[in-house]
Amino acid sequence: MKRITAIIVFLVFLAPSFLSADTVYFDNGGSIEGIIKSEDADNVQMDIGFGTITCPKREIKKIERSSPEEAVALTEKWEAKRQELKKSEEEFNLERQRRFAEYDEWMRQERERSEREARAQGTIDLARDYASSSILVGAVLNDKVNATLVLDTGASIVVLTKQKGEELGIDLTPTGNNLATLQLAGNHRALAKMVILKSVRINDIEVKDVLTGILLDDAGAGFRDGLLGMTFLSRFNLKIDLKNMKLSLEKAG
Helix, strand or coil, rough: HHHHHHHHHHHHHHHCCCCCEEEEEEEECCCCEEEEEECCCCCEEEEECCCEEEEEHHHHHEECCCCCCCHHHHHHHHHHHHHHHHHHHHHHHHHHHHHHHHHHHCCCCCCCCHHHHCCCCEEEEEECCCCCEEEEEEEEECCCEEEEECCCCCCCCCCCCCCHHHHCCCCCCCCCEEEEEEEEEEHHEEEEEEEEEEEEEEEEEEEEEEEEECHHHHHCCCCCCCCCCHHHCCEEEEEECCCCEEEEEEEEC
């Protein structure tokens, strides 16, 4: 009997002390809840769930030691809190990734917008037609037909020759309400069909939906493929440098 009692006492002595959930009260009125892992004459070391803390005994007013069941409950509470924090961290990381993706997309769109604006303004090389003293510029019409146009700030609209109209595949039958008589240079009058070109592009500078007059007879036109008039030019602030033969176009605000 004495031997059995001695074994029980020995096992109790070896039982780990951290199985008890404890509350330490300090002289300053504060308290802390945890599981005592070790204790000596000077300090009490406690597991508080997310690390350990050492409490000097000289600052401790009292210690309430709880039951093993409460220790288990506290451990479960810590684990639940860890899982909650882990979930919150995962949600935070997902939200951060989403916001970074949104920011990257916004930056991409801003770069594209800046590039479009940069393309919408620029410097264009001009050529001189010495025979007629005209200033010429190359253009692409409806993304498919090349044309050499006379730069003419006095022309209210873009004007194209009949030949260019045919290359664009435009029906030039002189019927309907979209006919107009144009006053050209040298007091020359010409009948034209009014159309809307899908685009007129010079280098990377493009204008959509450009009102244009297509001549029904090229006789007496006096220019190459047409006139680059104000239905294109009015979209920009213009600067013509005839010394260096440059045309600067800046998108109008």
